[in-house]
Amino acid sequence: xxxVTQTPRNRITKTGKRIMLECSQTKxxxxxxxxxxxxxxxxxxxxxxxxxxxxxxxxxxDGYSVSRQAQAKFSLSLESAIPxxxxxxxxxxxxxxxxxxxxxxxxxxxxxxxxxT
Amino acid sequence: xxxxxQDPGPFNVPEGxxxxxxxxxxxxxxxxxxxxxxxxxxxxxxxMSVYSSGNEDGRFTAQLNRASQYIxxxxxxxxxxxxxxxxxxxxxxxxxxxSFGAGTTVTVRA
Numbered sequence: 182x183x184x185v186t187q188t189p190r191n192r193i194t195k196t197g198k199r200i201m202l203e204c205s206q207t208k209x210x211x212x213x214x215x216x217x218x219x220x221x222x223x224x225x226x227x228x229x230x231x232x233x234x235x236x237x238x239x240x241x242x243d244g245y246s247v248s249r250q251a252q253a254k255f256s257l258s259l260e261s262a263i264p265x266x267x268x269x270x271x272x273x274x275x276x277x278x279x280x281x282x283x284x285x286x287x288x289x290x291x292x293x294x295x296x297x298t
Numbered sequence: 299x300x301x302x303x304q305d306p307g308p309f310n311v312p313e314g315x316x317x318x319x320x321x322x323x324x325x326x327x328x329x330x331x332x333x334x335x336x337x338x339x340x341x342x343x344x345x346m347s348v349y350s351s352g353n354e355d356g357r358f359t360a361q362l363n364r365a366s367q368y369i370x371x372x373x374x375x376x377x378x379x380x381x382x383x384x385x386x387x388x389x390x391x392x393x394x395x396x397s398f399g400a401g402t403t404v405t406v407r408a
Contacts, residue, residue, distance in 0.1 A: 216398075221306070223385065223400040224342070239395070271341060282330050282347045285389050287396065289341035 184208045185290035187272050193296045194262050202257045202293050204272030212275045213255040214287065215239075215247060217268040224271065230255055231277065262297040269294050301325055302388050304399035311376050311406055318372040319402045321386030330389040331362055331369050335382045336401065342385055345371075376406045 185206045194200050204213065212231050216224040216239075226239030228247040236247060244266060246258045259266055273287040304321045311317045323331075331348035346353065348360040348369050359372040373380055386399035 221400055223302070223398040225398075226395060229395070269339060282332070285330050285332070285396065286344050286347075289343070291341050292339070 183291065185272060185274055185288055187270075187290040187293050189293060190291065191294045193298065195298055196263055198262050200259045200262055200295070202259075202270055202272075202295070204255045204257070204290055206253050206272075206274045206288075206290075208274055208276070208288060209252075210274035210276045210288070211252060212277055212284075213249065214273040214275075215245075215255070215257045216271045216273065217241070217266075218271060218292075219268050227257065259295075259297075262295075264297045267295060267297045300399075301397045302386055302399040304384075304386050304402045306400060306402060308403040308405050311404070313376055313378060313406055313408055315376050315406075316372065316374050317376055317404055318370060319384070319404075320368045320370045321388075321399050321402075322366075322368045323386075323388045323397075324367070325388070325390055325397075326367065327390055328367075328388045331360075332387040332389075333358075333360060333369075333371050334385040334387055334398075336385055337382050345384070373404070376404075378406050378408060380404060381406045 188203045214229040215227040230249045270293045272290040275287045277284045333345040334342040335345045336342040346355045352361045357374045361370045383401040383403045385401045388397045
């Protein structure tokens with residue numbers, strides 16, 4: 182079984198709809214992240230969480246919200262989806278207790294392809 | 299100017315060739331550096347960390363040049379399976395967040 186899973190894997194939704202993307206991990210990592218990827222722009226950080234009670238905005242948090250329901254679960258919500266939120270969304274985890282560069286080594290889920298029409 | 303810039307390529311090389319490409323970063327406070335590999339819009343996977351003294355992992359060699367603020371990746375004896383997009387990742391010492399480059403695409407042909 183995959184260590185980091187994302188649901189749904191693909192989603193098409195209409196402008197104005199609320200949508201939630203879910204991420205679960207079995208790696209036991211404390212840190213979790215949400216990114217979006219657009220062609221030519223690389224991955225951009227939306228939100229991140231260093232533990233269950235910690236939520237931080239990334240560089241492009243407007244229009245998004247998150248919830249860290251448990252150490253293993255981190256969900257991303259689009260309150261009112263708009264077409265420019267069409268992108269590939271990745272969840273990632275890392276382990277703050279890792280040695281050396283370990284805390285910065287991120288493990289990604291398979292991604293959710295979201296299309297907003 | 300983007301924090302992390304990469305030549306998007308594509309670099310088209312025959313099997314067995316050597317291919318090398320760079321990544322430049324703008325924040326001199328950058329602390330840690332990585333190369334990730336991404337296949338055809340699948341999830342990125344860590345390829346290797348980049349150490350100050352340079353490091354090798356099999357056919358892959360990573361170098362860091364702090365004075366000129368770039369890192370490089372060299373692939374020797376290219377295989378068809380090396381075809382992918384290679385993402386440069388930089389971590390800042392002030393906030394420990396990762397900044398990703400947009401990627402360099404390598405295509406190895408038979």
